[in-house]
Amino acid sequence: MATPGVEKTLAFAEFDTTLMSAPKDSPWILNGAVTDEFNPSYQVLERLLSIPVRSKAATRSGRFAQGVDTWLAHELRRAGFDADLVWPRTEAPRVLSKDILELLRKLPERLSEEVHDAIVAGKAGSTDARILGRAYMKQTDVVMTHWSTGPELLLSTKAMTSSFGKNLSNRYEEAYGDAANLRARYPLAAVGFFFVQRATILDSEPAAFRRTVDMIRKLRDFGDGFGYTATGLLLVDWDEDVEDPAVRCVHGxxxxxxxxxxFLNAMVDEVLKVTPIDLHEAARARRAGEVAPLPSHEAVDEQQEALF
Structure with a gap:
């Protein structure tokens, strides 16, 4: 039996082909027109989540939730944030300091490959981003950070595909405690909570869905500094009676x-609001409606050096 770490590594690898072909266009441009609303690439999420569903792994090994994490990280990169700063990364190791990545790019090719393999096999790289909060370490699902800035974005995700009413109270308590734990140590970071439920809740447990909506709203910061910067909910579903089920988002x-x-608008805007204007320039340009290219490694390196 594979260890949990190996299972997570393999799970993320399942999503790589889909991500490679996913569009990297600006989320604030839709059909050539500039919009103020973030336009998520739902089709990418549907393809990602169809992978664990088709392999009958929607409720085990965390692979379904990891598909959500992969998608949200992709959306942050679409927003213009540097790919090396957003975890999970698009390749293994999924969690790795940008400084190490810069070193690998500067090494001779063969040496770079050897060091990379050693990192993947050892403990320098990881599939988990464990962040110290005020009271305890928290495994955070999507992170944007650099040693010179500290965590700028911390995002927790949860996926629930069955037993909604039975587990909802526990999810609420965990989420609220995690928000207080992280925001107490990183008051300027954008701290978010994103919840994905299977749309069967609408028919099987409508009362639980109403509680979910209420929970998502009440988990937000009311001005006391303890709630989340932003919270979001998405419903998905699929037909289990077909041989090759495809996940679809249910928006209505x-x-x-x-x-x-x-949710994505609020998370991006919070990061941009509390950082100097010469940081995250590509994200600022895209947010303003420009067709800005994603940042190159050299451009981001110059921005980080400008901090000193």
Whole structure:
């Protein structure tokens, strides 16, 4: 039996082909027109989540939730943030300091490959981003950080495909405690919570869905500094009676104030609001409606050096 770390590594690798072909266009340009609303690439998420569903792994090994993490990291890269700063990365190791990546790029090719393999086999690289909060270490699902800035974005995700009412209270308690734990240590970071549920909740447990909507709203910061910067909810579903099920997003029942577009807008805007204007220039340009290219490694290196 594979160890949990190996299982997570293999799970992320399953998503790589889909991510490689996924569009990297600006999320604030839709059909050539500039919009103020973030336009998530839902089709990418549907393809990612169809992978564990088709292999009957939607409720085990965390592979379904890792598909959500992979998608949200992809959306942050679409927003213009540097790919090396956003974890999980698009290749193994999924969690690795940008400084080490810069070193690998400067080494001779053969030596770079040897060091990379040693990192993957050892403990320098990881599939988990463990962040110290005020009271305890928290495994955070999507992170944007650099040693010179500290964590700028911390995002927790949860996926629930069954037993909704039975488990909802536990998820609420865990989420609220995690928000207080992280925000107490990183008050300027954008700290978010994104919840994905299977749309069967609408028919099987409608009361649990109403509680979910209420929970997502109440997990937000009311001005006391303890809640999340932003929270979001997304419903997905699939047909289990077909041989090759495809996941689809179900948007209609989710109120706009807790839907994915407002969530991603709020997370991006919070990061840009509390950082100097010469950082995250590509993200600022895309947010302003420009067709800005994604940042190159050299451009981001210059921005980091400007901090000193």
């Amino acid at each position: 029942p989710v109120p706009q104030d807790i839907a994915a577009p407002q």
